[in-house]
Amino acid sequence: MDNQMIIASTLDELRAARLLLDGRVGLVPTMGYLHEGHLSLARRARAECDRVVATIFVNPTQFGANEDLSKYPRNLKGDLSLLESTGVDLVWTPDNETIYPPGFSTWVEVEGLTKPLEGAARPGHFRGVTTVVAKLFNAVQPQVAYFGQKDAQQAAVIRKMARDLNFPIKIAVCPTVREADGLAMSSRNSYLSAEERQSATVLFRALTAAKDAFERGEQNAEALRKIMSNTLASEPRAQIQYVSCADYDTLEELGMVTGKALLSMAVFMGKTRLIDNFVIG
Amino acid sequence: MDNQMIIASTLDELRAARLLLDGRVGLVPTMGYLHEGHLSLARRARAECDRVVATIFVNPTQFGANEDLSKYPRNLKGDLSLLESTGVDLVWTPDNETIYPPGFSTWVEVEGLTKPLEGAARPGHFRGVTTVVAKLFNAVQPQVAYFGQKDAQQAAVIRKMARDLNFPIKIAVCPTVREADGLAMSSRNSYLSAEERQSATVLFRALTAAKDAFERGEQNAEALRKIMSNTLASEPRAQIQYVSCADYDTLEELGMVTGKALLSMAVFMGKTRLIDNFVIG
Numbered sequence: 001m002d003n004q005m006i007i008a009s010t011l012d013e014l015r016a017a018r019l020l021l022d023g024r025v026g027l028v029p030t031m032g033y034l035h036e037g038h039l040s041l042a043r044r045a046r047a048e049c050d051r052v053v054a055t056i057f058v059n060p061t062q063f064g065a066n067e068d069l070s071k072y073p074r075n076l077k078g079d080l081s082l083l084e085s086t087g088v089d090l091v092w093t094p095d096n097e098t099i100y101p102p103g104f105s106t107w108v109e110v111e112g113l114t115k116p117l118e119g120a121a122r123p124g125h126f127r128g129v130t131t132v133v134a135k136l137f138n139a140v141q142p143q144v145a146y147f148g149q150k151d152a153q154q155a156a157v158i159r160k161m162a163r164d165l166n167f168p169i170k171i172a173v174c175p176t177v178r179e180a181d182g183l184a185m186s187s188r189n190s191y192l193s194a195e196e197r198q199s200a201t202v203l204f205r206a207l208t209a210a211k212d213a214f215e216r217g218e219q220n221a222e223a224l225r226k227i228m229s230n231t232l233a234s235e236p237r238a239q240i241q242y243v244s245c246a247d248y249d250t251l252e253e254l255g256m257v258t259g260k261a262l263l264s265m266a267v268f269m270g271k272t273r274l275i276d277n278f279v280i281g
Numbered sequence: 282m283d284n285q286m287i288i289a290s291t292l293d294e295l296r297a298a299r300l301l302l303d304g305r306v307g308l309v310p311t312m313g314y315l316h317e318g319h320l321s322l323a324r325r326a327r328a329e330c331d332r333v334v335a336t337i338f339v340n341p342t343q344f345g346a347n348e349d350l351s352k353y354p355r356n357l358k359g360d361l362s363l364l365e366s367t368g369v370d371l372v373w374t375p376d377n378e379t380i381y382p383p384g385f386s387t388w389v390e391v392e393g394l395t396k397p398l399e400g401a402a403r404p405g406h407f408r409g410v411t412t413v414v415a416k417l418f419n420a421v422q423p424q425v426a427y428f429g430q431k432d433a434q435q436a437a438v439i440r441k442m443a444r445d446l447n448f449p450i451k452i453a454v455c456p457t458v459r460e461a462d463g464l465a466m467s468s469r470n471s472y473l474s475a476e477e478r479q480s481a482t483v484l485f486r487a488l489t490a491a492k493d494a495f496e497r498g499e500q501n502a503e504a505l506r507k508i509m510s511n512t513l514a515s516e517p518r519a520q521i522q523y524v525s526c527a528d529y530d531t532l533e534e535l536g537m538v539t540g541k542a543l544l545s546m547a548v549f550m551g552k553t554r555l556i557d558n559f560v561i562g
Contacts (some may be wrong), residue, residue, distance in 0.1 A: 011447065077320075105393045108410075111386040130387075131446075138447040161399035164387035166292065166419040 007091050014092045014139055025052025027142035032056040032186040033073040034082050037177040041146040042086040044174055053140050054083050055092045056100060062128030072073040073190050108134045110157050116251050118153045121266055129154055130161050137167055145169050150176040152186050152262055152277040153251060181277055184276045191272040199237040200269050203276040206231035210263050214280050221245035221254035232267060241266040257281055286365040291471040295373045295420055296424050304331025308423035311408040313337040318387050323367040323453055334421050336373045338380060339443055343409030348520055354471050369470040389415045391415045391438050397532050410435055411442050418448050420425050431457040431465050433558040465557045472553040480518040481550050485556040487512035491544050494535050495561050502526040502535035509546060522547035527561055528556040538562055
């Protein structure tokens with residue numbers, strides 16, 4: 001690193017610091033409590049771009065009324081240290097009033113793609129996501145923005161928003177990073193008790209079982225969904241919210257898998273909601 | 282002028298041409314059929330910016346089902362000639378499929394400010410406006426964008442959108458340009474018969490009467506609205522859609538005028554819908 005990492009909190013501070021960044025800028029938007037998944041995005045940005053900007057903002061508008069906003073885990077000091085060691089140039093850590101000042105009333109909404117899966121389970125979630133991401137795009141003005149495949153529908157929705165609204169930004173989607181036993185990394189894994197953490201591998205096992213069946217020739221989407229839900233049912237701590245075998249582009253549930261498809265699920269492990277997915281075909 | 286005006290139609294053509302424009306870029310978004318009002322925006326952009334980009338696009342999503350999209354007046358050749366003579370550097374003339382490709386499904390919506398007045402009279406209108414303007418902002422990436430005070434609520438809504446979504450763009454609002462007899466210039470004036478054109482001065486006369494009363498001390502907003510509607514009622518060809526005396530910032534109807542306020546109206550002259558406004562206070 002040739003420079004120290006700059007930390008901006010107000011929009012003016014961010015804009016002033018951004019003006020000093022030349023060349024291709026990569027953006028890594030996060031809600032903090034960083035893990036290897038986030039750091040893999042930052043490292044890829046570091047490798048592909050001249051400058052890397054990360055943001056840390058727990059976005060209230062993407063949480064539902066009954067969701068875990070107030071207890072969402074935070075560790076700003078640890079996050080900044082991880083980002084600095086990854087070679088990030090600038091971190092924006094806005095507060096709620098910076099992002100949503102009094103009287104804020106403009107929303108960005110993607111229709112269609114946001115209806116099923118996470119959109120059905122979490123009404124309003126994606127409106128919050130697309131609105132804050134549009135704001136981050138305009139505030140940071142990156143050439144590339146990095147998102148994780150772990151949030152598969154979010155990545156699809158943001159790709160669609162960027163294309164529909166002509167954002168001059170490339171959306172890069174990076175592979176899910178997993179623990180040694182297959183559990184997808186997530187800030188929410190910190191909520192799990194030791195027993196729940198053990199049981200949580202069932203998501204990976206369910207996805208693997210369905211993928212194996214597909215690779216052995218099973219193209220019936222309902223059969224693949226059944227394999228996932230049967231595997232999940234074998235774990236008493238797991239409560240299924242949805243399992244899905246959907247078209248990769250439209251996210252509509254499939255009858256037969258004839259092209260690229262998304263196997264995905266949302267599962268409550270105790271009070272903790274976990275999601276995961278595989279791409280097949 | 283040191284260069285010939287460039288005309289782009291596809292998004293790729295626009296982006297390639299935009300890359301060649303250095304310095305401060307001003308954007309003048311239009312629906313074509315240009316008059317002195319548009320040209321005053323282009324001239325101000327020419328005076329204030331290093332480069333000027335104009336767009337000509339009759340945006341279908343801001344027209345209601347019963348509105349005049351199909352017969353909206355067009356004169357591309359004349360428009361290009363006027364823009365070139367004003368010193369515009371680049372004109373984007375996208376077609377519908379360029380702006381709204383198949384599967385387009387992302388919308389930008391300002392709540393609150395879009396509810397009264399034009400928003401109440403034209404449901405969905407401002408959603409179409411903010412969505413296309415967000416797209417133009419992202420496609421052209423200007424430092425300043427120019428809009429007319431004639432569309433007072435539109436200007437307020439776009440200022441709000443730009444601020445709420447952190448667009449790095451200054452919104453400049455320019456005075457309404459009027460004919461010698463006071464009629465605000467509008468592409469829709471071309472719809473008026475000779476008799477309607479004569480009668481159309483009643484909007485200016487109604488606004489002037491209310492403004493005069495305010496300047497003589499009348500602060501009661503209902504009295505000012507009454508002055509406007511009485512003046513309009515004196516013209517048999519005029520059918521009032523609304524008259525308003527509203528807070529300048531919130532556009533909420535006032536009881537008493539104690540600060541900056543907007544006098545505005547929408548009036549049908551035969552089949553042609555005209556709007557006009559004055560700022561007082």
